Each structure stands twice: as C-alpha cells, then as structure tokens.
Amino acid sequence: MPLVKNGKIATDIFVHVPDGAELPGDGAILVSAARFLEDREALLRRPGNLGVIWPNNRDVDDLVPWLDRLAAVALVFPTFRDGRAYSQARLLRERHGYEGELRATGQVLRDQFVFMLRAGFDTLEAKKQSDVEAFAVTAKRYSVFYQPTGDGRLTALNRRLQQRHSESAASE
Amino acid sequence: MTSPLEQKIRITGPSIVTANRTFDGAVIYRNASQGWSTELAEAAIVRTVAEARALLAESVADDIGAVGAYIAPVDINDGGAIKPGNLRELIRLRGVTIELPVPA
Amino acid sequence: MYAYDELDRTLINERVEEFRDQVKRRLSGELTEDEFKMLRLQNGVYLQLHAYMFRVAIPYGTLSSQQLRRLAHVARRYDRGYGHFTTRQNIQFNWIKLAELPDALADLAEVGIHAMQTSGNNTRNVTSDQWAGVAPGEIEDPRIWSELLRQYTTLHPEFSFLPRKFKFAITASAHDRAAIKIHDIGLRLHKNAQGETGFEVLVGGGLGRTPFIAKTIKPFVHGRDLLSYVEAILRVYNQYGRRDNIYKARIKILVHELGIEKFAAEVEEEWRAMGDSALTLDDAVIEEVRSRFSYPIYEKLPHMPEELKKAAHDGVFERWRRNSVFTHKVQGYAIVTLSLKPVGGPPGDATADQMDAVADLADKYSFGEIRVGHEQNLALPHVAKRDLPALFKALDRIGLATPNVNLISDIIACPGLDYCSLANARSIPIAQELTRRFASPETAELIGRLHINISGCINACGHHHVGHIGILGVEKNAEEFYQITIGGRADENAELGVLIGPAVPFGEVADVIEDIVEAYLALRERPDELFVDTVKRLGVEPFRERVYATR
Numbered sequence: 156m157p158l159v160k161n162g163k164i165a166t167d168i169f170v171h172v173p174d175g176a177e178l179p180g181d182g183a184i185l186v187s188a189a190r191f192l193e194d195r196e197a198l199l200r201r202p203g204n205l206g207v208i209w210p211n212n213r214d215v216d217d218l219v220p221w222l223d224r225l226a227a228v229a230l231v232f233p234t235f236r237d238g239r240a241y242s243q244a245r246l247l248r249e250r251h252g253y254e255g256e257l258r259a260t261g262q263v264l265r266d267q268f269v270f271m272l273r274a275g276f277d278t279l280e281a282k283k284q285s286d287v288e289a290f291a292v293t294a295k296r297y298s299v300f301y302q303p304t305g306d307g308r309l310t311a312l313n314r315r316l317q318q319r320h321s322e323s324a325a326s327e
Numbered sequence: 328m329t330s331p332l333e334q335k336i337r338i339t340g341p342s343i344v345t346a347n348r349t350f351d352g353a354v355i356y357r358n359a360s361q362g363w364s365t366e367l368a369e370a371a372i373v374r375t376v377a378e379a380r381a382l383l384a385e386s387v388a389d390d391i392g393a394v395g396a397y398i399a400p401v402d403i404n405d406g407g408a409i410k411p412g413n414l415r416e417l418i419r420l421r422g423v424t425i426e427l428p429v430p431a
Numbered sequence: 432m433y434a435y436d437e438l439d440r441t442l443i444n445e446r447v448e449e450f451r452d453q454v455k456r457r458l459s460g461e462l463t464e465d466e467f468k469m470l471r472l473q474n475g476v477y478l479q480l481h482a483y484m485f486r487v488a489i490p491y492g493t494l495s496s497q498q499l500r501r502l503a504h505v506a507r508r509y510d511r512g513y514g515h516f517t518t519r520q521n522i523q524f525n526w527i528k529l530a531e532l533p534d535a536l537a538d539l540a541e542v543g544i545h546a547m548q549t550s551g552n553n554t555r556n557v558t559s560d561q562w563a564g565v566a567p568g569e570i571e572d573p574r575i576w577s578e579l580l581r582q583y584t585t586l587h588p589e590f591s592f593l594p595r596k597f598k599f600a601i602t603a604s605a606h607d608r609a610a611i612k613i614h615d616i617g618l619r620l621h622k623n624a625q626g627e628t629g630f631e632v633l634v635g636g637g638l639g640r641t642p643f644i645a646k647t648i649k650p651f652v653h654g655r656d657l658l659s660y661v662e663a664i665l666r667v668y669n670q671y672g673r674r675d676n677i678y679k680a681r682i683k684i685l686v687h688e689l690g691i692e693k694f695a696a697e698v699e700e701e702w703r704a705m706g707d708s709a710l711t712l713d714d715a716v717i718e719e720v721r722s723r724f725s726y727p728i729y730e731k732l733p734h735m736p737e738e739l740k741k742a743a744h745d746g747v748f749e750r751w752r753r754n755s756v757f758t759h760k761v762q763g764y765a766i767v768t769l770s771l772k773p774v775g776g777p778p779g780d781a782t783a784d785q786m787d788a789v790a791d792l793a794d795k796y797s798f799g800e801i802r803v804g805h806e807q808n809l810a811l812p813h814v815a816k817r818d819l820p821a822l823f824k825a826l827d828r829i830g831l832a833t834p835n836v837n838l839i840s841d842i843i844a845c846p847g848l849d850y851c852s853l854a855n856a857r858s859i860p861i862a863q864e865l866t867r868r869f870a871s872p873e874t875a876e877l878i879g880r881l882h883i884n885i886s887g888c889i890n891a892c893g894h895h896h897v898g899h900i901g902i903l904g905v906e907k908n909a910e911e912f913y914q915i916t917i918g919g920r921a922d923e924n925a926e927l928g929v930l931i932g933p934a935v936p937f938g939e940v941a942d943v944i945e946d947i948v949e950a951y952l953a954l955r956e957r958p959d960e961l962f963v964d965t966v967k968r969l970g971v972e973p974f975r976e977r978v979y980a981t982r
Binding site for chain 2: 460463478479482483527528529530776777781783852859860909911
Binding site for chain 3: 238241242264273296302304314
C-alpha cells in the first residue's frame with residue numbers, strides 16, 4: 156500500500172495482523188480495536204511498536220487511557236465520503252494530546268489530503284500510487300485557511316489582525 | 328416519473344439506456360455499436376431484463392464518456408420510429424416544456 | 432457590502448485551480464465518476480435532465496453591481512443567457528458544460544464570487560434576511576455574523592463530509608424573513624439583559640420527506656461563543672448522524688430520535704470539553720469583520736420628497752409603490768423589491784440583459800448594491816425616495832415592476848421536471864398558469880398577502896410545506912398529480928401546511944387554487960384577515976369541502 160508519512164513517500168514499517176493470526180515476535184504491528192481491547196496487556200508487553208486500528212463508529216474515548224503507550228492509531232474512511240474519522244483525528248490530537256503516528260486508512264484519495272493533514276493525520280495509506288506521487292503538489296494547494304485546527308496554521312482572521320498590528324506599530 | 332436513479336431494473340416494454348455526456352452534460356443514448364448517440368433513433372432497444380442489464384453494464388463501464396446511465400422506456404410507433412416512453416424522456420429529448428427566458 | 436481582501440481572493444483562486452485539476456483528471460479518466468461526483472457537488476455542479484446545473488453562491492444574498500454583471504456574463508458566455516435565483520439566495524445556471532466550468536469559476540473569482548459548498552454533504556450558503564442592514568428595528572446587521580460563519584464553515588477540514596447537507600440561516604429582526612425555523616441551524620440574533628449580542632440557537636429544522644420545525648437548543652449563546660458552539664453541534668452531528676439511509680441522515684432526524692433535551696446535553700458536553708476554544712471570538716476579530724462591511728453615506732433627505740408628491744396621481748406608479756416599496760431605517764430612503772414573477776413567466780428567472788440593467792440601476796439608485804431574497808426576488812436596498820418614480824419607469828421597461836410582491840402571483844417554485852432529474856412533476860407551468868389566472872392586480876390586491884410554494888418532488892426545494900398554499904408534484908400512474916396543502920408558514924410562527932385531500936391532476940391544479948381562494952374570500956372575517964389566518968381560525972375543512980365537492 157503506497158504510504159505517505161510526514162510529507163514523504165515512505166515504506167510502511169507496520170504489519171497489519173488480522174484477527175486470529177499469530178503475532179510476529181517483534182516489529183511494529185497494527186491490530187484491530189477488538190483484538191486490542193481483548194488482548195491488551197499481552198499486546199502492550201510485546202516488544203515492538205503497537206498500533207491500533209480504531210473503527211469510525213466508536214468513540215475514541217475508549218482508546219484514550221492507552222494512547223501514550225501506542226506508537227500508532229489508524230482511523231478509517233470506509234468511503235471518502237464518510238467523514239467521521241476527521242472528528243476522531245482532531246479529538247485525539249487536540250483534546251487528548253496524542254503525539255504518535257495518526258494514520259488515515261480506507262478510501263484515502265488525494266483530493267482529501269489537505270483536509271486530512273489539517274485534521275492531524277501525519278500518515279496516509281493512499282489508495283493510488285499516482286496520488287502518493289502527487290502528494291507534494293497537493294499539500295501545497297492551499298495557502299489560506301479560515302478555521303483553526305491543531306495544525307498550527309494561522310487562520311486568515313489572525314493573519315489580518317497581525318497585519319493590522321504591524322501596520323499600527325509601524326506608524327507609531 | 329419517479330427518478331429512475333432509484334429504480335430496480337423493470338422492463339415493461341421496449342427500453343433503451345440513456346445517460347448524459349460527461350464533458351458537456353448533453354443527453355445521449357446507448358447505441359448497438361458500443362457507443363453513444365445524441366439521436367434517439369439510433370438507440371439500441373432491449374426487451375428483457377437480461378438484455379437491459381447487459382446494455383446498462385456496458386454503458387456504465389464507459390465512465391469517461393457518460394454519466395448517470397439508466398434504463399428508460401420507449402414507445403415504438405407503427406412506422407417503427409422510437410419515441411420517448413414517458414414525460415421525463417420527452418423532456419430530455421425535446422427540452423423544457425416552457426419557453427426559455429431567452430429564445431435559443 | 433463585505434470587501435474581500437487578498438486572503439479571501441487567494442482562497443477562492445486556489446479553489447478554482449484545484450477544481451480545474453479535478454475536472455481535467457475526470458475527463459482523462461484518472462478520476463472515476465464515483466470519486467468525482469462529491470468533488471463536483473462541493474463546487475455546486477449537479478447533473479440534471481438536459482445538462483449540468485451550476486449553483487453559484489451569493490453569500491447572505493448580497494451582491495455588488497460588478498458581481499451581478501459578472502453573473503450576466505456567465506449566463507451569456509457559458510449558458511443560455513439567463514439564470515435562476517433560488518430559495519437559498521443562490522443563483523443557478525442550467526446549461527453549463529463541465530469542461531467549461533473551471534473557466535466560468537475563474538471569471539467569477541475575479542469579482543469575489545465562488546461556488547464552494549453550494550452542494551454536497553457539507554455546510555451550505557449561510558442565508559439571511561434580504562433586508563439586513565436596512566430594515567427598521569433590526570437589532571444589528573446579521574450579515575457580520577453570516578460572514579463569520581461563512582469563513583468558519585468554508586473548507587472546514589472536519590466537516591466537509593457530513594452525513595448530509597447542512598444549512599444555516601440568521602435573522603436579526605422580529606419578523607423572520609430568513610425562515611430560520613426550517614434550517615438545520617437557525618440563529619435569532621438578539622441582546623440579553625446586559626445588552627450583549629447573542630443568539631437563540633435552534634436546530635433540526637428542514638423540509639423534504641420528513642419536515643420538521645427547528646427546536647431551540649439554547650436560548651442565548653453569547654456572540655463570542657457562536658463558532659465554538661456551532662462546532663460542538665457539527666461535531667455531534669458528524670459523529671452520530673445516520674449514514675445508513677440518506678433519507679434519515681439530516682440533523683433533524685438525529686434531534687428527533689434523541690429528543691431535544693438529550694441532543695442539547697450531548698452538545699453541551701462537547702462544548703464544555705472544548706474548554707478555552709481557539710474559536711472564541713474576541714472583540715478585535717468581530718470588529719475586523721465588521722470594519723470590512725461598508726455602508727452607504729446616506730444623505731439627509733425629507734420623508735416626502737417633491738418627486739413623490741408629483742407622481743402620486745399616477746395610478747400605475749402608486750400601485751407599484753404601495754406593493755413593492757418598503758420602509759427603510761433611514762428617513763428619505765426605501766427598500767425596493769424587484770419582482771421576478773412576471774405574468775406567464777417562470778418564477779425567479781432573470782435574463783443576462785435584465786441582470787445588466789439591474790446592475791446599472793443599482794449603481795444609479797442603490798449605491799451599487801443588490802440583494803437576493805429566498806422568495807426568488809431581487810431587492811435594491813438603498814433607494815432614495817425621490818428616485819422612485821424614475822426607478823419605476825426603468826424597471827417597468829425591463830419587466831421587473833410587476834406589482835405582485837407577497838401576493839398570490841408572487842410564487843416560489845423549484846425548477847421541477849422541466850429541469851431537474853429528481854422531480855416527479857413539473858412546477859413551472861403550474862406557476863405560469865396561476866400567474867395568468869390571477870394576473871389582475873386588483874384581484875391580487877383584493878386577496879392580499881398569500882404565498883404559494885410549488886415543489887416538483889418531495890425534496891421540497893420549493894418549500895411547499897411552509898407555503899400558505901403548498902403544491903407538491905407526485906407521480907400517479909405515470910401522470911403528473913399534485914397534493915395541495917394549506918396553512919403553512921415560514922416565518923417566526925413557522926408551521927407545516929395541512930393536506931386538503933387527494934392529489935389532483937396537472938390540468939386541475941389552477942382550478943383548485945381558484946376554489947380555495949373563493950372559499951377564503953367568502954369566509955374571511957375582514958378584508959385584512961390574511962388567508963393564512965383564516966385557515967388558522969377555521970381549519971382545513973371548509974376549504975376541503977369547497978374543493979372536493981365536485982371532484
């Protein structure tokens with residue numbers, strides 16, 4: 156699966172382990188939420204990074220107590236039109252201070268890359284190789300943003316106020 | 328005239344497949360040579376659910392050329408000419424039933 | 432008029448370039464229709480019966496003359512020379528080619544017009560009172576807040592893929608001309624006991640298959656908390672709104688299924704969890720937006736200018752003035768409604784020539800500003816009363832002075848089966864016939880204020896549920912039939928109309944409306960008892976009897 160991580164095309168170090176399959180001895184793994192909740196202690200004790208795939212129809216609150224022990228959280232876009240994971244992403248990043256890898260999976264297409272980055276995803280499991288290759292261009296498509304998210308970009312309103320400030324400072 | 332986009336395939340008489348041309352939205356009809364025509368007279372006629380399904384499948388596969396393909400009823404008059412089978416298809420063929428604010 | 436600055440324009444241009452690239456990839460096949468459809472909807476591009484339809488945003492119904500001229504240009508260059516003004520203060524073009532859309536958007540972007548989010552499962556045009564800023568008794572201009580909301584909701588990364596469409600409306604007057612109670616979020620601007628500006632927030636209004644009147648979720652949200660509170664509502668909706676059934680996906684269903692108390696509690700919990708929000712609006716930010724709204728420098732004018740006194744003898748002018756001219760908050764000025772409902776014409780349409788002419792008249796008589804109302808008429812918001820006679824002559828020449836505003840022939844109608852692929856039946860010919868039946872200005876005046884709303888299908892784009900008389904096109908045996916409701920209202924006393932009986936065929940609708948009107952004229956208590964009040968007083972039964980006695 157073509158992957159973009161932190162703005163660059165990357166190899167995926169995580170292995171997705173299906174439910175019921177044996178866990179590899181070490182190395183980074185991604186498991187389902189069901190498996191994580193059932194097997195939690197064993198998974199956390201295991202050497203190697205742990206990531207959880209969290210469904211988009213379940214509150215992230217249930218995952219919050221273990222966020223600081225996870226290397227990755229993968230959220231799901233069953234179709235690109237189902238936007239629940241955007242809320243989940245923002246809550247994880249902005250409300251719960253999650254700093255690990257936040258991965259978008261499912262129907263991840265380039266026309267939603269900017270929204271995903273703004274919502275806090277740093278890793279995108281893109282559906283199409285051509286989309287991954289267009290990532291750099293796509294990410295730079297917009298330079299003006301109206302609303303604040305956790306991505307640190309200044310909103311247009313704030314930029315205007317800053318401009319005003321520097322104008323009035325300059326005229327003093 | 329329930330929107331056909333919500334219909335199951337139901338054939339009650341001679342039918343055609345129609346769609347809109349992707350680049351300009353013009354009304355088009357699936358012909359018998361794996362293509363599209365703006366002329367209703369050139370539309371391929373299907374008479375069974377199986378034929379309709381096959382024609383629709385091939386039409387839908389042309390995702391670049393056409394959008395929103397569906398099956399529509401037609402009437403075939405005594406002279407063998409194909410006529411639209413309901414008001415919706417009549418409007419799609421002939422245009423709005425009212426005078427345009429600016430004559431075409 | 433809000434002045435777009437470089438940042439606003441940059442965003443619009445970046446959007447145009449993005450869509451240009453998306454169209455290119457669609458036409459080359461790199462994007463399938465399944466991947467592209469939502470993207471084009473997010474730029475206001477529908478597929479209709481004959482062609483694509485292009486819906487352009489007119490934020491809170493305010494246009495400059497320059498912008499109106501550019502809309503006329505788009506109508507000529509890319510369409511068939513006319514446009515249609517909608518029940519959400521937008522404009523639609525019916526014959527646009529997908530391949531030419533990026534160029535049309537680029538032309539519009541040059542004057543600060545866009546089509547962002549006029550369709551799709553996102554937040555749509557924030558509509559308002561078309562008399563905002565000039566209505567007497569208005570608390571403050573609601574468009575400042577509409578603009579704050581517009582910016583906040585534009586390309587919002589979290590809320591661009593909601594379960595379904597989401598519509599806002601704001602009013603700042605006691606009489607609600609923005610129909611806030613039939614919106615997903617309705618906002619009633621008012622001041623609290625301390626004189627601070629805030630909003631009564633209502634949620635869950637909407638028409639369509641399951642119409643609902645909005646319910647109050649919070650009686651007062653302080654202005655500074657508007658955006659954070661709205662974010663809380665949207666976040667609850669985004670996560671819990673139904674996505675399994677498109678007919679159950681609007682927020683009105685979620686509010687109905689949870690109940691307003693539980694829904695309000697969910698929103699309150701989310702809002703509290705947001706804590707100190709970056710969305711809290713401080714005074715500097717509100718003032719910044721307010722400062723970019725420019726208002727005319729009004730002259731000191733007499734209440735009754737000479738020109739008006741002289742024209743009083745002209746019966747035709749006087750009829751128009753009585754009907755289409757409304758009191759302005761500034762003495763000596765007036766708000767003029769331009770009826771887009773000529774006898775026999777399709778309601779809400781304007782030709783490119785008419786648009787250009789209105790733009791010129793706006794420059795001459797209205798400080799270059801035009802408004803679009805959800806009743807599908809235009810307005811010139813700042814006309815000096817001394818200019819009314821000259822303005823009337825000019826409007827009459829271009830067919831925009833029909834004295835039927837708010838009367839029976841001022842019909843609100845969706846495009847219907849003549850244009851729309853969702854429709855069951857035609858609506859425009861019904862409207863046209865009704866304007867012919869009630870063409871006489873004396874008759875229309877005698878009947879008084881009466882709103883007829885026509886929808887060609889249950890999606891209710893004509894707002895038939897809240898028409899004083901509502902007409903809904905349905906299909907019966909492959910023929911066009913129409914259900915008639917009466918007693919609906921869209922204002923601060925919003926309620927849904929009641930069905931009077933079985934659907935009637937296309938050819939009988941106008942007769943039925945005549946019967947209803949006859950019943951009203953016979954039954955009203957006084958000449959100034961409005962139709963909708965007579966229905967309230969007597970119920971549906973007397974009207975049902977009259978209509979179905981011989982059917």
